[in-house]
Amino acid sequence: MNKVANALYAGRKFLLILWIILIVGFGFYAAKLPSVLGGNGFEMKGxxxxxxxxxxxxxxxxxxxxxxxxxxxxxxxxxxxxxxxxxxxxxxxxxxxxxxxxxxxxxxxxxxxxxxxxxxxxxxxxxxxxxxxxxxxxxxxxxxxxxxxxxxxxxxEKDMNTASQADLAKAEAIGIPVALVVLLLAFGGVVAAAIPLMIGIVTVVTTMGVVYFFHPYTELSIFILNVIPMIGLALSIDFALLFINRFKEEIQTKSVEQAIKITIQTAGRSVIFSGLCVFIGLAGMLFIQVDIFQNVALGGMAVVFIAVFSALTLLPSILAILGTRINRLRILKVSEQGGQSRWRSFATFVMKKPVTMTIVSLIILLVALIPVRDMHLEIPSSEALPTKYESRQAFDTYNDTFIN
CATH class of the missing domain: 3.30.70.600 (Ribosomal protein S10)
Structure with a gap:
């Protein structure tokens, strides 16, 4: 990992230029992705x-x-x-x-x-x-x-595609500001808080551009528009939090170069391991011969790979350029040492009472499972559309008048 850290730091400018090219190139195809999506994803050979x-x-x-x-x-x-x-x-x-x-x-x-x-x-x-x-x-x-x-x-199908895009835009309009607030509370500064969001957006856009090239070989469901941002933003922000936190700790006592290399060797290893676990978990759905599950696997695996790749290449390049300026534009005072000691105290408490904490966790999970018994599952059809869509209104009238 030491050689990898040295190579990534040495090639930081090249990696940054490479990512700019990737974003522009795949961004073009990301915009075309909705045009090749169709179906609810629940079709299968049989x-x-x-x-x-x-x-x-x-x-x-x-x-x-x-x-x-x-x-x-x-x-x-x-x-x-x-x-x-x-x-x-x-x-x-x-x-x-x-x-x-x-x-x-x-x-x-x-x-x-x-x-x-x-x-x-x-x-x-x-x-x-x-x-x-x-x-x-x-x-x-x-x-x-x-x-x-x-x-x-x-x-x-076309209206469901349109509705998915509208829901995606609505989710981003709500989720991104909320994520920014959480990141500000975690880091206290605008610069540090903005980086995870930027990495997340870059990861999602790049992945959508990559997935576009799969459409000649497999049926892509409209729900892939929801899968990629959901997984991509969550993982990218998670990886960036881990990476930036470690970098901010190291930059207090070491040079930028040393801080970047140590961060890659430590947090970078955690990012690779975490991403690999998620990647393997999603790969299991490839064996389910239903389009939507294979779409989730395909989109999820692609976005996990790119999230890890961006966390190990683009993120260190940005941090190397920013250096100590990562702490600029502070709007909240965050006591990093105090935060560390609080988490350390919590971890110590958990480790001292493993049986009790296991029982408490299981009780919480079992309570959370209660609503599942009333869950009604069905294949999405016209009823999945909001009633404002003409196709939903017409189909309801057709069913009520001529079928039911």
Missing amino acids: MYKDTEQLLVDKFDVSEAQIIVLFEKKDGVSDSKFQQTIAQYMQKAKDKSDASKVDIPTASNKMIKGSTAYGIIHFNHDDGTMDKRVEKIRTLSADEKEVSVKLTGGPII
Whole structure:
């Protein structure tokens, strides 16, 4: 580890330049990642999937369908309602290059009262569904006569992708400021507190760019947008806390070079060991033949590797450049020695009463497990979407009117 520490310190400027190139390069592809994500991740190879494919290949069952929900306005005659629907469905078929359309009539039970639905069929779900859906959305019907809403698998998947991105932005808007406050309480200074967040953001963006290149070889679920930031930010901040704390201790009595090298040899070893444990744990999910678990494993393993790599290369480079300026812009007075003695006292207390602390910990964990008995698990569908989405509203109406 001594040779590694010497090499990392000697190449600190090169590593910093390398990371700038990596951030710019992979950042470009990170922005494109949402465009290649799709599905809820709960699909797997098996009898159900094989039967679906057999129906498509042998019995001319369409591979993808869009449901168009029509609702008649007051004062519109039934004949006018059906005429408007037929015109809309024909335009939708022509505009989207669909294989066929099912037009609702009173005889096929696709009309009930003031509500009706039509189905647009596509023989090939070849990655162009988003463009086809947008073409259908450009069609208009007379709003005074009928309202039109779109739903179905392709649209729900796209909306779930959009909702995941919105939730990710909301989580970051809440989580990052909270993390910054916690880091300020831990370090007392803006500079020291900002570094873990910066490392976390760099790790997440770089990982998303890396994962983008996996999409030609495996199905990537939309939930990977949540997995990578969740694991990446947590690990990066954790590793940076460990690293910066040790550096701040060493810089009080040693030169910057010595402090960096000792930190790499000590905290760096802990980072590698911790990251390896998480990496191995996530790798176990690769053997579960369900997309979402393999996605969690893939995204998690990638972000763990990059979190460790950034903690051992980018973080020491930044600390070497900052040196004693790591303590700049203090806004809170933090007694580091006092903090150390408090943690040491707590650790000593725990070690003196191992049986008691084990029993207390188990009781806390068992109490925390109580809500699990009321947990309801199901595969995400339209119900996973907020009710503000049109596809959710239309699908609920379709189910309530024609299915239930």
